[in-house]
Amino acid sequence: MNNLAMFNMSKSAGIFFLLLGIALLVRLSDFNYRKKENACTNNITTPHGNAALKSNIDAFPRQLSTLSEIVQHYCPKTELNGSNNKNVEEQKRISAIYSELSNLEMMKYCGNMTFLFGKDISTDLIRYNEFLTHLLNNMERKLSNNLTSLATKFGIPKEDKEKLWKEYKEGIKKEFKEVNDYYKRICKDYENTLIIPGFLFNIKLQKYINLWRKVAYRTEKKWSDTFAIRTSKYRTLKSKS
Known part of the structure; x- marks a missing residue:
């Protein structure tokens, strides 16, 4: 025995x-x-151009992950079409996002089959958080363009437009407090971790991504509707003039 x-x-x-x-x-x-x-820099740089981009976009064609869905929502592939977007810098920025998406998806896939060290978990969390921050900036850019379009179309005074945008900036901090608190909680959970199975980390990571998507989509709709409602009086005034 x-x-x-x-x-x-x-x-x-x-x-x-x-x-x-x-x-x-x-x-x-x-x-x-x-x-x-x-790939993991504050500016998300892509040194290999369109050839690398094409391979990265096609890397995960069969199963659309939550992160891929978010990217396609805020950075549609149609924006990479040269005929639709002549801004070279904008194309580089979007292509870099798709390149980083492929890297993150591959990391997550490999993580399911191995163990992760505490230091790697910390690095990966920072990397995902920075990536989602870039997507949040895209959402804000989209909302800003929407507000600018309404202001131009209906002659909204600059002061009123700036006041409304400031209200949005203050509101989004409250909206995303839930997301930021959850991110901090994950970081704290793993701050003293030596090594764990990767799939366990991926479960919490997926919850973080799902929560981010829920809050981002909800916030985008809320403020898109708010802009439309708050500018409706200017539409009425213009129609009467």
Whole structure:
């Protein structure tokens, strides 16, 4: 019995160290890949141009993830069409977002099959948070363009437009408090983690992405409707003049 117990313990330890070795290899490979691609920067740069973009867009065509859905909502692929968008810098910015999307999706996929170290979890959380911040900026850009279009069309005074936009900026902080609090909670949960199965981290990560989407979509609709309602009086005044 003692020999059998020792054998089982040795077998369990062997499996653990095998998985640990795989985790090390996967994370080392991911580290080298990140260095080579330089994908995770504050500005999200894409050095390889349209060829890399095309391969990245086609990398996950069969299953639309939540993150992919969010990206396509705020950065539609149609905006990459040269005939529709002549702004080169804008195309680079959008292509960089799709490039980073592919990198994040691959990281999440690989994470399901290996272990993650605490330091890697912290890095990945920051990377996802920065990516979602870029998408939030896209949402704000979309709402700002909508308000500007209404202001131009119906002759809304500049002061009133700026007041309404300031109201939005103050409101969105309250809207996203729930998201920010959840993100901080995840960071705290893993601050002392040494190593965990990647799929466990991905469960919390997915909840964070789902919550972000729910709040972002709700906020976008709320303020899009608010802009339309609050500018309706100017539509009435213009129709009477």
